[in-house]
Amino acid sequence: MRTLLLASALVALPAAAHAGLLAQYSTDGGATFTTICSDVAGGACTASFTAANGIDILAFGTTSNSPGTPANATLFSTSLQLENTSATQQSILLSVGDTGFSAPTGSVTFLNNLAGTVVVGGAGNLLSSIACLDTANGQNTCPATYQTPTINADITVPGAGNATTTLPIGALAGPYSMTELISLTLDPGALLNYVSSSKVSPVPEPATLGLLGLGLLGLAAVRRRT
Numbered sequence: 298m299r300t301l302l303l304a305s306a307l308v309a310l311p312a313a314a315h316a317g318l319l320a321q322y323s324t325d326g327g328a329t330f331t332t333i334c335s336d337v338a339g340g341a342c343t344a345s346f347t348a349a350n351g352i353d354i355l356a357f358g359t360t361s362n363s364p365g366t367p368a369n370a371t372l373f374s375t376s377l378q379l380e381n382t383s384a385t386q387q388s389i390l391l392s393v394g395d396t397g398f399s400a401p402t403g404s405v406t407f408l409n410n411l412a413g414t415v416v417v418g419g420a421g422n423l424l425s426s427i428a429c430l431d432t433a434n435g436q437n438t439c440p441a442t443y444q445t446p447t448i449n450a451d452i453t454v455p456g457a458g459n460a461t462t463t464l465p466i467g468a469l470a471g472p473y474s475m476t477e478l479i480s481l482t483l484d485p486g487a488l489l490n491y492v493s494s495s496k497v498s499p500v501p502e503p504a505t506l507g508l509l510g511l512g513l514l515g516l517a518a519v520r521r522r523t
Contacts, residue, residue, distance in 0.1 A: 351383030361395040381483035394437035394476035413491035419484025428495040
């Protein structure tokens with residue numbers, strides 16, 4: 298992925314009944330989903346599979362730190378290899394989510410990061426990612442109360458790329474859920490891997506920023522004396 302751009306496309310997904318960590322995929326644009334793997338909230342799961350349309354996904358994995366900590370709430374997914382083994386262009390939508398996050402709250406920053414490497418490109422290849430945060434604590438709910446700007450990746454030619462989008466949230470209350478949507482369209486023979494992560498981090502209080510500034514000034518003074 299050489300160039301990563303921003304866009305605003307968003308796919309409406311039905312909420313799943315499972316409560317906890319859930320990874321699923323759709324080959325019909327989100328109308329129906331098949332479970333990849335699942336675990337309790339804050340757990341981890343892995344799987345390898347070939348979808349009915351011929352997209353092969355090797356060593357898929359996801360984890361989260363639900364219910365979160367005062368420092369951050371995180372959701373992570375990755376696949377060692379995605380390959381279109383069919384003779385025609387195919388699409389797949391990955392939905393990864395977890396529930397029960399209770400920290401951090403208040404003034405926070407919501408971040409979505411997408412990185413990966415294209416081994417075999419294709420002129421028709423497309424890859425996008427978006428992260429959603431739902432204050433109703435819905436399972437794999439996206440769109441939701443908050444969503445980051447969409448990341449669109451150029452996966453038409455071999456190469457590596459990395460992009461991050463952020464969204465400030467002024468007053469977040471728990472419990473809440475997080476969901477990642479990764480949408481791919483792959484030409485025949487296209488081959489790549491990806492890593493996606495979403496994180497909620499508290500915005501430092503003004504007093505904390507002041508103390509940090511004083512510390513930096515003190516460090517500078519010490520350096521001048523030495």
